[in-house]
Amino acid sequence: MDKKLIKKLQRICGRENVFSRSLDLLLYSYDASMEKGSADVVVLPQTVSQIQELVRLAVAERIPVIARGSATNLSGGTIAPQGGMVIACTRMNRILEINTEDQIALVEPGVFNLDLQKALAEKGYFFAPDPASQKVSTLAGNAAMNAGGPHCLKYGVTVNHVTGLDFIGADGELYSIGGRTALTPGYDLTGIMNGSEGTFAIITRLVLRIMPLPEAVSTMLVSFADIDSAANAVSAIIARGIIPATLEFMDNLCIRTVVQSLQVDYPVDAAAVLIIEIDGPELSLASQNQEITAICRQHGASDVRLAKDEAERTALWAGRRGALGAMTRLKPSLVVFDGTVPRNRLPEALRTIHTICHELNIQYGTLLHAGDGNIHPILVYDERDADETARIRTGCEQIMKTCVDLGGTITGEHGVGMEKMAAMTLLFSPRDLEAMRKLKHVFDPENILNPGKIFPQLRVDFCL
Amino acid sequence: MLDNTYDKVISCSKCGFCQPTCPTYLVSGLEHEVARGRHQLVRAQAEGRVAMNKDIKDTLFQCLMCNACYSNCFPRIKTDEVIARARYDYITRYGQPQLQRYIFHYLLRHPEVLSRLLKLAAPVKNSGLSGLAQALRILGWFGKNLATAEQLLEKIPRKSLRELAAMRNWQPRKTRGKVAYFVGCGINFAQPEVGLATLELLTLRGFAVEILPNFCCGLPAYAYGDLDSVRWFAQQNSELLLATDADYIITDCGSCTSFLKEYHRFCDDPVQSERLQPILNKIVDLTHWLADTMDWANYKDDRQPYRVTWHDPCHLAHHLHEKASSRAVMRNIPNVSYTELPEADMCCGGAGSYNIAHSDISKKILARKLTNVVSANADILATACPACIMQLAWGVRQNGMPVRVMHLNQLVLENTVRD
Amino acid sequence: MKYNLLKLLGDLQSRHIYLDSDKLAPFTLRQTPPFALVEPDTVEAAVALLHACYREKGVVNVWGSGLHQNIGGLPSPFDIVLSSRGLNRLIEFSPENLTITAQTGMTLAELQQIVTASKLFAPLNPPNAGHATLGGLAAANSYGSFIQGFGSLRDFMLGGKAILADGSYIKFGGKTVKNVAGYDMCKLFIGSMGTLGLLTEVTLKLWPLPENIIVAKPVVKNLPDFENLAAILHHKALPLLAADCSFNLHNGDIDNLQLHYAFYTTAALDEGYLNYLRRLFPADTIWQKQGYKDYQAEPGSADNFFKTTPHDLVLEWIVPKSQLFTIIADLQQASNDLSGAIEFYGYPAAGIFYNKLKRSSFTEPGAFALALDKWRKKIHQAGGFLQVNNAPDDIKIVIEMWDLPPAVLAWQKKIKLEYDPTGVFAGGRFAGGI
Numbered sequence A: 001m002d003k004k005l006i007k008k009l010q011r012i013c014g015r016e017n018v019f020s021r022s023l024d025l026l027l028y029s030y031d032a033s034m035e036k037g038s039a040d041v042v043v044l045p046q047t048v049s050q051i052q053e054l055v056r057l058a059v060a061e062r063i064p065v066i067a068r069g070s071a072t073n074l075s076g077g078t079i080a081p082q083g084g085m086v087i088a089c090t091r092m093n094r095i096l097e098i099n100t101e102d103q104i105a106l107v108e109p110g111v112f113n114l115d116l117q118k119a120l121a122e123k124g125y126f127f128a129p130d131p132a133s134q135k136v137s138t139l140a141g142n143a144a145m146n147a148g149g150p151h152c153l154k155y156g157v158t159v160n161h162v163t164g165l166d167f168i169g170a171d172g173e174l175y176s177i178g179g180r181t182a183l184t185p186g187y188d189l190t191g192i193m194n195g196s197e198g199t200f201a202i203i204t205r206l207v208l209r210i211m212p213l214p215e216a217v218s219t220m221l222v223s224f225a226d227i228d229s230a231a232n233a234v235s236a237i238i239a240r241g242i243i244p245a246t247l248e249f250m251d252n253l254c255i256r257t258v259v260q261s262l263q264v265d266y267p268v269d270a271a272a273v274l275i276i277e278i279d280g281p282e283l284s285l286a287s288q289n290q291e292i293t294a295i296c297r298q299h300g301a302s303d304v305r306l307a308k309d310e311a312e313r314t315a316l317w318a319g320r321r322g323a324l325g326a327m328t329r330l331k332p333s334l335v336v337f338d339g340t341v342p343r344n345r346l347p348e349a350l351r352t353i354h355t356i357c358h359e360l361n362i363q364y365g366t367l368l369h370a371g372d373g374n375i376h377p378i379l380v381y382d383e384r385d386a387d388e389t390a391r392i393r394t395g396c397e398q399i400m401k402t403c404v405d406l407g408g409t410i411t412g413e414h415g416v417g418m419e420k421m422a423a424m425t426l427l428f429s430p431r432d433l434e435a436m437r438k439l440k441h442v443f444d445p446e447n448i449l450n451p452g453k454i455f456p457q458l459r460v461d462f463c464l
Numbered sequence B: 001m002l003d004n005t006y007d008k009v010i011s012c013s014k015c016g017f018c019q020p021t022c023p024t025y026l027v028s029g030l031e032h033e034v035a036r037g038r039h040q041l042v043r044a045q046a047e048g049r050v051a052m053n054k055d056i057k058d059t060l061f062q063c064l065m066c067n068a069c070y071s072n073c074f075p076r077i078k079t080d081e082v083i084a085r086a087r088y089d090y091i092t093r094y095g096q097p098q099l100q101r102y103i104f105h106y107l108l109r110h111p112e113v114l115s116r117l118l119k120l121a122a123p124v125k126n127s128g129l130s131g132l133a134q135a136l137r138i139l140g141w142f143g144k145n146l147a148t149a150e151q152l153l154e155k156i157p158r159k160s161l162r163e164l165a166a167m168r169n170w171q172p173r174k175t176r177g178k179v180a181y182f183v184g185c186g187i188n189f190a191q192p193e194v195g196l197a198t199l200e201l202l203t204l205r206g207f208a209v210e211i212l213p214n215f216c217c218g219l220p221a222y223a224y225g226d227l228d229s230v231r232w233f234a235q236q237n238s239e240l241l242l243a244t245d246a247d248y249i250i251t252d253c254g255s256c257t258s259f260l261k262e263y264h265r266f267c268d269d270p271v272q273s274e275r276l277q278p279i280l281n282k283i284v285d286l287t288h289w290l291a292d293t294m295d296w297a298n299y300k301d302d303r304q305p306y307r308v309t310w311h312d313p314c315h316l317a318h319h320l321h322e323k324a325s326s327r328a329v330m331r332n333i334p335n336v337s338y339t340e341l342p343e344a345d346m347c348c349g350g351a352g353s354y355n356i357a358h359s360d361i362s363k364k365i366l367a368r369k370l371t372n373v374v375s376a377n378a379d380i381l382a383t384a385c386p387a388c389i390m391q392l393a394w395g396v397r398q399n400g401m402p403v404r405v406m407h408l409n410q411l412v413l414e415n416t417v418r419d
Numbered sequence C: 001m002k003y004n005l006l007k008l009l010g011d012l013q014s015r016h017i018y019l020d021s022d023k024l025a026p027f028t029l030r031q032t033p034p035f036a037l038v039e040p041d042t043v044e045a046a047v048a049l050l051h052a053c054y055r056e057k058g059v060v061n062v063w064g065s066g067l068h069q070n071i072g073g074l075p076s077p078f079d080i081v082l083s084s085r086g087l088n089r090l091i092e093f094s095p096e097n098l099t100i101t102a103q104t105g106m107t108l109a110e111l112q113q114i115v116t117a118s119k120l121f122a123p124l125n126p127p128n129a130g131h132a133t134l135g136g137l138a139a140a141n142s143y144g145s146f147i148q149g150f151g152s153l154r155d156f157m158l159g160g161k162a163i164l165a166d167g168s169y170i171k172f173g174g175k176t177v178k179n180v181a182g183y184d185m186c187k188l189f190i191g192s193m194g195t196l197g198l199l200t201e202v203t204l205k206l207w208p209l210p211e212n213i214i215v216a217k218p219v220v221k222n223l224p225d226f227e228n229l230a231a232i233l234h235h236k237a238l239p240l241l242a243a244d245c246s247f248n249l250h251n252g253d254i255d256n257l258q259l260h261y262a263f264y265t266t267a268a269l270d271e272g273y274l275n276y277l278r279r280l281f282p283a284d285t286i287w288q289k290q291g292y293k294d295y296q297a298e299p300g301s302a303d304n305f306f307k308t309t310p311h312d313l314v315l316e317w318i319v320p321k322s323q324l325f326t327i328i329a330d331l332q333q334a335s336n337d338l339s340g341a342i343e344f345y346g347y348p349a350a351g352i353f354y355n356k357l358k359r360s361s362f363t364e365p366g367a368f369a370l371a372l373d374k375w376r377k378k379i380h381q382a383g384g385f386l387q388v389n390n391a392p393d394d395i396k397i398v399i400e401m402w403d404l405p406p407a408v409l410a411w412q413k414k415i416k417l418e419y420d421p422t423g424v425f426a427g428g429r430f431a432g433g434i
């Protein structure tokens, strides 16, 4: 990158916060997805006004800007396919305010989700979105991806819990939208900004809705001898009018892997388990537990185990939260597929995925946010094996197609990024995409912010 | 790459889960300073995707090797192993700094020389004159880090632990068994009082002590990637370990304990390695032993309890996964009221001599630790590693904090009834 | 008569074009009836209409039930009323998936009837909205007291279809709760007041119908009592369905303070819940247990409050929850400026309140404009917003009905310009004259 430009960046952020050696760029050329691409410079601003100046400079010089949190996204959201400047918000990680009277928290973009949860728990509160990556993903990353998590079944996804945002727009101005109230007048800019994957603006501050912790929580692990029964039990529970806080599914391979790597006490011979959690006032749990147990038994559950105390609960969750990572034990690389189907189509979806992977000789395990119909088949492979990698890509495409055919979508919570750009056409017509592109055009007419994402074909109107 | 390091780094799924555990990341927010970045660098190097130049030095050498990342890492990559190997490759290519060569190839292999030099240095240092390094004749090599090094070492004991220990007979009145005591360098040269407390406790609880005439465990050389020296130390010490007939082999330095237990990794001879295995299982950290023998303790119960908190040395917490013992020991002492330190198992930034080599980043890590110590509001900050003690005590001194930093065994001894 | 409009309508060749004045009369706004009423019963017909309008520079005003036509500023002129009532089919109801997809001309009552038959419900209860269309509700992001338990359409509209100004028929979102494929276009259309496109279809997430409702009517004499109770409930995670509060303010005095909380429960649990809730509420609270149906059938105070005449002004304000009582106290003082009574109605658990006052409470529009400014300032300081939902035309002329920070307004205009550059969808009523 141009030396003069680097100088300017250094003047904005300080020498020690600007990185452009080939080593630096290598280290910022990946995220948790399969994608790769190298930026031209990486900056770590510490203040909002620094971000503002960076964006202004980028606009003037027509350099792409890629916002970055912890880079744990699984879709290539923080990759710089067209080069440019990565703005990493990792040094802006203060919780600015927790206000239980207004039931909001005010945070900088780089705060880890779990750090906020811990601070809130001390005050008897929580922030509902709890992606499995909550230990490490940042709140701006969560908002930009509209992240989901197990508890979204009952409480909704990230967008339902963000009431306001500050951001630097592609014009280099600082804007404040939404606020501390449940609703704000006008078009729902805050809503639109969630899930925009860094293509509209750089988020510099978030106002989050927080909720009082439920009085009591109860978690159970239910084992099934076959996958269909487990999937049917999911539908039956919902049909009975019970919306648990979570309704998670793991198949046998996931169970075995997680047992091996984390020494958790899961039934290794079960074809599938459901992790069902309910919460609410203490008195409401027992009868709901009974009812859920009865439904599961009717659907052939072989074992229902209720966590007796907090330690057992934590242990149950450790298994679920660790499942994705544990799969890396099988082979060095993995891709997590993230489609969603209407709940009632789950059994069908699982059968088709099985057929696809079987035919392509792909090893995979399945995790589901079953209550939401969000399926995470985890396909493991070795990146160094070109043939296997190609089969994985084919498999992913076919699975995405299956989800769309069943009335679902190609991504439930991980975002489109680069990985699913092409698949957007499975779901959307050119007109639908054009309507989305209009929105992009409103926020970022020059296509400066995170270019080369979301939309199927690269726009050619941008060149360095 | 010769060993299986490549297989290890290739299993890094880039999930990024190491970020919130990694002290260097938490203070820098940089991909260079986290396990994911380090593994990707080592991998890129192996695949020839990055130019081998000195730019990579910081990423490789600023790792604390604390292995805190291991706890969040699904494929369970032991970062210290990857880093040690990468550092080995680095110094093989760019040469080992003079100071390190001198220390690992000469001083530590000739402890009697080191001992003599320190004796010369002691009066100078303790009288406040800036003459320590001069006495060691290595002034130039320390460069700008000299000041930090000087501050860290409050004073140099006039006698080493080995000398002090030799003045007494370590036989208990009633013998329950025999232990071999492995003398760590930090304890021997800088904190002999800790070693004496260990010896006293061992005898008080009925164990005959054999003081091993060991060399440095080799961890410092390992930390600088001098794997050849590591082999030498491991070889020498293994002979001693194999020779002893003690029931346990005990050290009071968590780092030594965990490193000794890994000696089989540095043994090229499969037969020797086989022989070593059962011996390595006899190595027990003092904290663990204190917990195991808790029932034989006779504690005082004579004062308003001190408020005590605990810093987990990385080698105990993240290498040996031993966190329960120390807490059990402290909770069992009537004079102690225990409070958990926030982020207790996060590195203090000491990390052997990391605080000297990378004093800037080390200071930031220490600051985070001290902030937590303040919030724990304790009278005593206990731990079980001489490097941690040195680092923490320095921080406490510098900031005038009303906290006593001590080794767990000193706390235990202080509260033990000695008939 | 505009030639372009005749050409436009001629091209359509649709059966559903009405030009006779008695048909058009009900759609009169600002004393002017539209040129034509078009009520397409197929999407294709609607596409054709909008496409023609785009080409021939016709302006349409989308009309559902008409419930919200008086909301907001003075409408700018329009040629054609596009009634969505013809597009009222059920597309798919999937009880197992807890979703329903319907065309937007369907009324809320029709939808609720379909889903309650399967023991489900859409937690949407704007006052007097039984006959409101889904499209109108989404466009205005209408809500009622259930917002406190379940959020607004923003939280449970999953997807839909719309026809944009240029006649392009698009779909967005989907039928699943989790969906991050591309931008969340639902959010764009919800609350856009029909200024960006014609919503033709929506998919809503449904909830199990509450088996039983426990209603609590605490007897509170004054605001401090109410504030104490609210504080007790505030930090608790309760199965709240709805809460509302109403009172009158006259010469600075508060009277007729009524509170009403509803919690959802199941037959198995309601005794337990009742005991649990009793401990939180004042001893003399009146308790009632109802099935959902009876609960819904009971005439609500909201319906009365929102039955307005053209002489009423309705203000809506939202403040951060901690500020609620401070603001009420401020308004209490401010009410001295006016001669008549102010009625209060609100959703305390969401920090949302409405005020109704009569046009006769002040002599000339300027007096109200001044008072409004004063209140707005207070509410802004508290971090909230105050908008005027209904007002007589003479007031509408002198005040800003909506309450948007300038920066937000600027974005808003950009969005409108991008999606509807030629102004096919009638404007005026929305913020900034959009």
Ligand SMILES: Cc1cc2nc3c(=O)[nH]c(=O)nc-3n(C[C@H](O)[C@H](O)[C@H](O)COP(=O)(O)OP(=O)(O)OC[C@H]3O[C@@H](n4cnc5c(N)ncnc54)[C@H](O)[C@@H]3O)c2cc1C
Pocket (backbone or CB within 6 Å): A031, A032, A066, A067, A068, A069, A070, A071, A072, A073, A074, A077, A078, A089, A109, A130, A131, A132, A133, A136, A137, A138, A139, A140, A141, A142, A143, A144, A145, A146, A147, A148, A149, A150, A197, A198, A199, A201, A202, A203, A204, A324, A325, A413, A414, A450, B014, B015, B016
């Ligand atoms: C093991 C594992 C489990 C996971 N589990 C879940 C899960 O359960 N649910 C889920 O939803 N996701 C999950 N994810 C994916 C990922 O954690 C989420 O997408 C998360 O929200 C990303 O946060 P981040 O801080 O890492 O953001 P990044 O990956 O750094 O960035 C994500 C996107 O946000 C944009 N962005 C970042 N910061 C800003 C900003 N300040 N302003 C504007 N845009 C910004 C980036 O440009 C990028 O497009 C998982 C990932 C892993 C590795």
Ligand code: SF4
Pocket (backbone or CB within 6 Å): B021, B022, B023, B024, B025, B033, B034, B035, B038, B062, B063, B064, B065, B066, B067, B068, B069, B070, B079, B080
């Ligand atoms: S060993 Fe410690 S410093 Fe090194 S990467 Fe792991 S956590 Fe970070």
Ligand code: SF4
Pocket (backbone or CB within 6 Å): B011, B012, B013, B014, B015, B016, B017, B018, B019, B035, B036, B039, B069, B072, B073, B074, B075, B076, B077
């Ligand atoms: S936690 Fe382990 S696998 Fe994940 S990025 Fe860090 S080192 Fe790699």
